[in-house]
Amino acid sequence: MAGLAGVICLALTGCSAPGRPAAQAPAVPSPAAPTSSVRASAVPTQAAPDASAPPERTEPQLPIEAYLFSEAEADTLARAGVVLRRACLRRFGLDYAVNPTGPSTGPRSFTDRRYGLTDRAEAEANGYHLGDRDPRTHPVRPTPLSAEQQQVLTGHRPEESGPGGPELRVNGVAVPPGGCYDEAKRGLAGAGDLGPSPVAQRANLQTFKDSMAVPQVTRLFEEWSACMRNEGHAYPDPMQAMSDPRFLGDTPTPLEIRVATADVACKQRVGLVEAWSGVEAGLQKESIARQQADFATALTVKTAQLTKAAAVLREQ
Numbered sequence: 001m002a003g004l005a006g007v008i009c010l011a012l013t014g015c016s017a018p019g020r021p022a023a024q025a026p027a028v029p030s031p032a033a034p035t036s037s038v039r040a041s042a043v044p045t046q047a048a049p050d051a052s053a054p055p056e057r058t059e060p061q062l063p064i065e066a067y068l069f070s071e072a073e074a075d076t077l078a079r080a081g082v083v084l085r086r087a088c089l090r091r092f093g094l095d096y097a098v099n100p101t102g103p104s105t106g107p108r109s110f111t112d113r114r115y116g117l118t119d120r121a122e123a124e125a126n127g128y129h130l131g132d133r134d135p136r137t138h139p140v141r142p143t144p145l146s147a148e149q150q151q152v153l154t155g156h157r158p159e160e161s162g163p164g165g166p167e168l169r170v171n172g173v174a175v176p177p178g179g180c181y182d183e184a185k186r187g188l189a190g191a192g193d194l195g196p197s198p199v200a201q202r203a204n205l206q207t208f209k210d211s212m213a214v215p216q217v218t219r220l221f222e223e224w225s226a227c228m229r230n231e232g233h234a235y236p237d238p239m240q241a242m243s244d245p246r247f248l249g250d251t252p253t254p255l256e257i258r259v260a261t262a263d264v265a266c267k268q269r270v271g272l273v274e275a276w277s278g279v280e281a282g283l284q285k286e287s288i289a290r291q292q293a294d295f296a297t298a299l300t301v302k303t304a305q306l307t308k309a310a311a312v313l314r315e316q
Contacts, residue, residue: 059111059118060277063284064207067200067298070110073306077194080309081184083316085153088180092152092171096180099143105135114208115273116238116263123260127252128242136250155179188308189301197298203287211280212237220272227266233259238267 069077086096107113107130117123125131151157152170155178168175176183185194211217221237228235235241241263247256267273288295 059109060273060281062111062277062281063288064200064204065110067288067295067302068110068196068204069302071104073302074195076306076309076313077188080188080312081194083312084184084187085180088176088183089149089152092148092173092175094146094149094152094171096149097143099141102138102140103132105133105138106130108133111277113242115276116242116267117260118264118267118273120261120264123264124257127256127260128244128247129252129256151175151179153179153181155182187312188305192301194305197294197301199291199294200298203284203291207280207283207287210283211276212239214279214283217276217279220270220275223270224266224272227269228262231258231262231266233262238263238272 082096082098089096112118117128122131145153147158148170151168152175155168155175157168178185188194212221224238225234225236228241233241235244241259244256244259247253247259252260
């Protein structure tokens, strides 16, 4: 997770659409074993501030977030998908058990670690590692499935690489096209894709890439790099520090902690994160304005999927 690709995929929320659970079919990352639960809202109560409590985490907000799916929203889709797949398998006299979900893993928010490490306390405790949110410390254990369950879920026989063979029947019942996976997806997204729209995902990744080449940001990279050299560490930008191969072990090393702590301090000293996120927010606003109709459709589709998912969960 200290590697650039892994952290960026986690930080750039919406890398993939919610779909089949990792326990049954590949998906990266898969929210079908949700990392958080949607909690019922409660009426807030007034309480005296706790002087011993850590300061509230504040991360920048980006315009693209409205068009992607938060962890809680992805969890809603995933849980509704489980309900629909379970109902589908019941028609075949089959059960569908899903392993209990573990604790939340990965970055805490959409922009947490999007611009590298920003929390000094985390740097001092874990370096670039994720501490108790590191997915490697919470391995996914696949739910064992019988041959019948796999056929009904996927819509094809084990010897087939995909649909296209003769009609598949299990326990005398015809398996729907694409199996219960696709039936559940159609129940939430119709004929479209489940999860964030391609236009939103492309913009999410492209604006991050483009922001790193904006002169205002590159100048701050140079200032950050000079600050790091003064601390005895040579990196051209924060992403290179975070992806240093020396920091890919299972636990943080003393060197990693020193580099990470200096990294955060230098970001704060030059005002990197505030400026960088502001630049990217501007790029995202421009992208949304250029593709106004596409983004309006993306928001409509997202709302419709969440509405259907909420209805499925209410009716279970």
